[in-house]
Amino acid sequence: MNLLSFLIALIGFAVAAPVLGCLIAGLDRRISARLQGRVGPPLLQPYYDLRKLLAKDDATVNRYQGFYVALALALTIFSGAVFFAGGNFLLVIFLLTLSVLFFIIAAYSTRSPYAEIGAAREIIQIMSYEPMLILMAAAFFVATGSFDVSAAFALGRPIIVVLPLIFLGLVFILTIKLRKSPFDLSSSHHAHQELVKGITTEMSGRTLALVELMHWYETVLFLGWVGLFFIWGSWWAAALAVLVVIVIYLLEILIDNTFARVKWQVVLVSSWAVTFVTVAVNLFILRIL
Amino acid sequence: MDKPQVFIDITCGELHERVRDYCARGWHFANLCGCTVDGGVELIYSFSDGLPVENLRLVTDLSRPIASVSDCFPNAFFFENETHDLFGVPFSGISIDFDGTFYRVSVPTPMNPGAVNRAALEAAETSATAVAEAAVAETAEATAAAPTATAATVPAAEAPAATPAASSAPLEADA
Amino acid sequence: MAERTIIPFGPQHPVLPEPLHLDLVLEDERVVEAIPQIGFIHRGLEKLVAKKDFQQFVLVAERICGICAFGHSLGYSETVEALMGIEVPRRAEYLRVIWHELSRIHSHLLWLGLLADAFGYENLFMQCWRLREYVLDIFEATTGGRVILTACKVGGVEQDIEDGELAGIVRVLDGMRAEYGELLRTFLKDRSVKSRLVGVGHLTKEQAHEFACVGPFGRASGIEEDIRLFGFGAYGDLSNFEPVVSQDGDGYARSEVRAREILQSIDIIKELVEKIPAGPIDQKIKDVPAEGAYAVSRLEQPRGECFYFAKGNGTKFLERFRIRTPTSQNIAGMVHTLQGCDLADVPLNVLTIDPCISCTER
Numbered sequence: 148m149n150l151l152s153f154l155i156a157l158i159g160f161a162v163a164a165p166v167l168g169c170l171i172a173g174l175d176r177r178i179s180a181r182l183q184g185r186v187g188p189p190l191l192q193p194y195y196d197l198r199k200l201l202a203k204d205d206a207t208v209n210r211y212q213g214f215y216v217a218l219a220l221a222l223t224i225f226s227g228a229v230f231f232a233g234g235n236f237l238l239v240i241f242l243l244t245l246s247v248l249f250f251i252i253a254a255y256s257t258r259s260p261y262a263e264i265g266a267a268r269e270i271i272q273i274m275s276y277e278p279m280l281i282l283m284a285a286a287f288f289v290a291t292g293s294f295d296v297s298a299a300f301a302l303g304r305p306i307i308v309v310l311p312l313i314f315l316g317l318v319f320i321l322t323i324k325l326r327k328s329p330f331d332l333s334s335s336h337h338a339h340q341e342l343v344k345g346i347t348t349e350m351s352g353r354t355l356a357l358v359e360l361m362h363w364y365e366t367v368l369f370l371g372w373v374g375l376f377f378i379w380g381s382w383w384a385a386a387l388a389v390l391v392v393i394v395i396y397l398l399e400i401l402i403d404n405t406f407a408r409v410k411w412q413v414v415l416v417s418s419w420a421v422t423f424v425t426v427a428v429n430l431f432i433l434r435i436l
Numbered sequence: 437m438d439k440p441q442v443f444i445d446i447t448c449g450e451l452h453e454r455v456r457d458y459c460a461r462g463w464h465f466a467n468l469c470g471c472t473v474d475g476g477v478e479l480i481y482s483f484s485d486g487l488p489v490e491n492l493r494l495v496t497d498l499s500r501p502i503a504s505v506s507d508c509f510p511n512a513f514f515f516e517n518e519t520h521d522l523f524g525v526p527f528s529g530i531s532i533d534f535d536g537t538f539y540r541v542s543v544p545t546p547m548n549p550g551a552v553n554r555a556a557l558e559a560a561e562t563s564a565t566a567v568a569e570a571a572v573a574e575t576a577e578a579t580a581a582a583p584t585a586t587a588a589t590v591p592a593a594e595a596p597a598a599t600p601a602a603s604s605a606p607l608e609a610d611a
Numbered sequence: 612m613a614e615r616t617i618i619p620f621g622p623q624h625p626v627l628p629e630p631l632h633l634d635l636v637l638e639d640e641r642v643v644e645a646i647p648q649i650g651f652i653h654r655g656l657e658k659l660v661a662k663k664d665f666q667q668f669v670l671v672a673e674r675i676c677g678i679c680a681f682g683h684s685l686g687y688s689e690t691v692e693a694l695m696g697i698e699v700p701r702r703a704e705y706l707r708v709i710w711h712e713l714s715r716i717h718s719h720l721l722w723l724g725l726l727a728d729a730f731g732y733e734n735l736f737m738q739c740w741r742l743r744e745y746v747l748d749i750f751e752a753t754t755g756g757r758v759i760l761t762a763c764k765v766g767g768v769e770q771d772i773e774d775g776e777l778a779g780i781v782r783v784l785d786g787m788r789a790e791y792g793e794l795l796r797t798f799l800k801d802r803s804v805k806s807r808l809v810g811v812g813h814l815t816k817e818q819a820h821e822f823a824c825v826g827p828f829g830r831a832s833g834i835e836e837d838i839r840l841f842g843f844g845a846y847g848d849l850s851n852f853e854p855v856v857s858q859d860g861d862g863y864a865r866s867e868v869r870a871r872e873i874l875q876s877i878d879i880i881k882e883l884v885e886k887i888p889a890g891p892i893d894q895k896i897k898d899v900p901a902e903g904a905y906a907v908s909r910l911e912q913p914r915g916e917c918f919y920f921a922k923g924n925g926t927k928f929l930e931r932f933r934i935r936t937p938t939s940q941n942i943a944g945m946v947h948t949l950q951g952c953d954l955a956d957v958p959l960n961v962l963t964i965d966p967c968i969s970c971t972e973r
Contacts, residue, residue: 183737260618264640264954328731329803407803408731410955411640439693439843443905464823467907467918467935480920482907482935487841489907511823511943515935539650539972546655 156232160364161224168363169193171370175400182404193359200356208257213354215253220361222246227368233297236284240277243368246361247273250346257349265345268332271411275330275418276320282426286313289433299378305387307376309433314376316425318395320418324369326362327399329406330414370396442490443480451481452503454492458483459508463490468515470523472548477523481505501526523548615643618954622651626729626958629968633961637954645949645957647942653972657932664927665691665900666765675934676970677758678721681714682912683934683970684763689844690919690932691765694906695898701845702890703767705883708845709780710754710762712876712883716784717746718913719869719876722965723798726866729958730807738794745787749780767893777884784877795870811862812948812960819860822944826915826937827868828964832860838911848886849879862956865963872913899927914938914965936970 173190180187189195207213226242229235247269254266284294290309291298299306307314323330332345347358373395374388446454458465466489467482476497483490496502504527506512516527517538524545527533543549616637622630632648659671672687673680685707692699699707724739747757753772754760762769772780798804814824819832829836837854839846846852855871857864900923908919915937924930941964948960 179734183734184741185737260616263616264618267640328733331731404734406732407727407735407801407807409803409806410953413806439906439908441693441906462820466909466916467920467933469920469931469933469935471922471931480905482918482920484909484918486836489909491905491907493905509823510821511940514939514942534648537650539653541653541655547658 152232153228153234157224157228160227160231160367164224164227164364164367165360168360168366169197171366171396172363175396178397178400179404182400193363197356197359200351200359201353203352205352207351207354208259208349211256212253212350213357215249215256216350216354216357216361219246219249219253220357220364222249223361223364223368227364227371230296230368230371233295233300235294236287236296237281237294239296239368240280240284243365244273244277250358250361253354254346254349259349261344261348262346265348268411269346271415272323272330272332275415276323278419279316279320279422279426282422283313283317286310286426286430286433289430296375299375300380302379305377305379305384310376310429312425312429314373316421317372317376318398319421319425321369321373321395322399322402323414323418325366325399327403329402329409331403331408332411332414440487440489442488443493444490445493448494448496448500448502451492451494452505455481455483455505456508458490461485465505465509465512468512468519470519470525470547472523477519477525477548479519479525496525498524498526501528503527504529504531506531522546614638620957627961627966628725629966631961631966631968633949633957635949635954635957640954642949642952642954642957645946647946649942649968649972651972652969656973657934660929660932662928665923665929666896666927668929668932669764670761672932672934673759673761673763675973676967678718679714679912679914679917679936679967679970680758681710681760681763682910682917684760685711686908686910686912686917686919686934687921687932688763688765689910690906690908690921691900691929693908694900694904694921694923695896697766697894697896699767699844699894700891701888702771703892703894704845705848705887706768706772706892707763709772709777709880709883709887710750710760710768712880713746713749713780715876715913716873717743717750718965719873720746722869722913722962723794723866726959726962727798727804729962730804732804735794735797735804742787742791742794745783749783752776753780764893766896767891769893771892774887777887781881781884784880788874788877791873795874798866798870805863807955807959808863808866809861811956812952812963813861814944814948815860816858818947819944822947823940824915824944825940826912826965827855827865827872828915828937828941828944830854830856831864831868833858836916838909838916843910845883849882852879862959862963869965899923899925900929901925912937914967914970915941934970934973936967938964938967938971941966942971 170190172193173188176192177187177190222242223246226239226246229242230239251266251269254262254269287306287310288294290306291302347355350358370392374392377388377391378384455465463483463485465481466484467480469480469482471478471480473495476495478493478495479502481492481494483492502525504512504516506516507529510531513530513532516530517532517534519525520527521534521536521539521541522545618635618637620633620635621627622632630649630651632651634646634648635642636644656671656675660668663671669684669687673684675683691697720739720743724736724743727733727735727739750760751757753776754762754770814822814832816833819829819834824832824834825836833856835854835856837852839852840854842849855868855875857868900921902923902925904923906921908921910917910919917937918935920931920933920935921929922931945960945964945966948963949957952960
């Protein structure tokens, strides 16, 4: 990754990802509604919501919250840009973690009890999925010899062939990252939980619009990670990756609609269990083969 | 099928003893209903044990507080707070005493507009809050202390104004 | 000593069905103390007995609550009938019980949906309420209203249901039973649901007796009390009636009791539709409640035993009418279950008493 490719990826990601994320979110709500026996909102409803949020009056608790959320959004965009420019995967993870940390600080800055507990749960969520991501990067290095995402294009076959269990681990923690049941602890798209809206309780108007945008960017980035496992040097790799991404996202919607929310202890324990089992077994097999 | 209708007239003094008797026999405390009559408030305590229902009827002129039955029946605190707020009947020793802030009524004792003996009412409130004050002083909540002082000193007519402040932390005679 | 936070839970909260305020003192995510506060929806409806005569007041009683609407109009009518010694025709009694059992089905389905929503299972919530639409459609077809029925009056019922319609009702309920079986399986067997319900808010039988818990809340802890056992009205004609009781006393047991009561209600309706006699549906009322007359009456509402008290004063207005709702009895039990529970369990503990604060505060 050099500066030019990074800038191109930055502009491309910054412009295209929200469009894609908006459509994905719209499809998500539509399909969920059909699964629940309802009709569902129009496909572009997330866009209408965003526009309405931007038009609202500013009613925030303090001036810093919007600043922190804007920083979090910027870091997410940078993280995505690094990823799609083929840069260092560890850098991608760290930028994303920093973004979430700013999001958490934004919630804490309001001193509202619900936002604070939501932020505390978000920290627990980070503790749940971060080991998997870092070990995934390590496994990536073991499989390709480099931390760079672009190394996947130089392979003769998709990484899924050598890291199948790691892929399963990623799909498991994807439910946490995408804020879907059973792991939607700190905030979900539905306010009907014990924390009102959890980490985003005190966010409204423009700040909440930025959070929505951040969610769209993140969705595209995470689906990019899923697709990474199906990329190699061939020309039809991209098509296969997109297909797999669609299947996995539909699976996530299905899981969201068939599980209740579990408590944070279950999230932490189950993610760590899945992480260590999949990583240990996969790397063990990789080493001896 | 006929529903049992048993009504027994008693005096205020006999109440607690009879209630303890029902409690000992394993009866449930079903209802406490107040009704404004000439000369005070008529209270009907209802007890049930499966099919039989027995109702104790007594009339109080609000001059003396009535002993709370929440020591025998924990669920009585609800009814006693309500009767106090709506009719102005003073009770002493309610397990969770909201001290007039249970229902946020805009007019004091709405179901008993001619609440007689206002001075007796205030005296009863002061004695009830004195008991509660000792318990409240032990808890860490500083906010509870302010409503205690205001409720005791402010006359009943101004109590509604103080209730928004008092509403956040009701007094507990025993936690 | 961990740091304590105080969370104001309610009165406005997405997970609460009714306005109830709880000051939760938390240590990390564990509730150390819960102080309840109600009074947000006190409308002083009982004062209206002085303005609406005893036959009009049944409409006010019905509007005390949206979910238990028919139950309150039924309880009020029965109390005034006991006060004045009025005999209600048999057919009217049967129709009243049929509507009341339908009311129980719709209330329990509503509650199951809210419970699913509380533990984050939105899909289950939507399905429960979809099934509830069948019952609401029956209400609309027979009485003209989906929620407030205006079907009961002192002396009988307002309108009749023809035998053809009754058969139709049974058909709809039978059709619903199959779909309901799926939901029942999810509530009782699904692992993520069970992880949220089992062991939550445990009350032993002795504690439930001490707090005088009524309704499904008490029956889940092993207290075998149900007013329907005493056979008032058409309940006396049921061939055998056993209250649904569980011994576990936790959130799972309470869900199970209510879920099975739906099936029991469908059976009751079927039996009554077969046995319903022909005849008049109301009794003309000529006089007014006597002076100094008192009456009490009880009814098994979906939430539990509801106690009604009426007092007459010789005019067409009642002197006093009071409803003691099951929720006011169960609040003491709820506050007890809240002590020591996780924050994530607070909505579940609040919901498992099936709170109907609007009935409680009138």
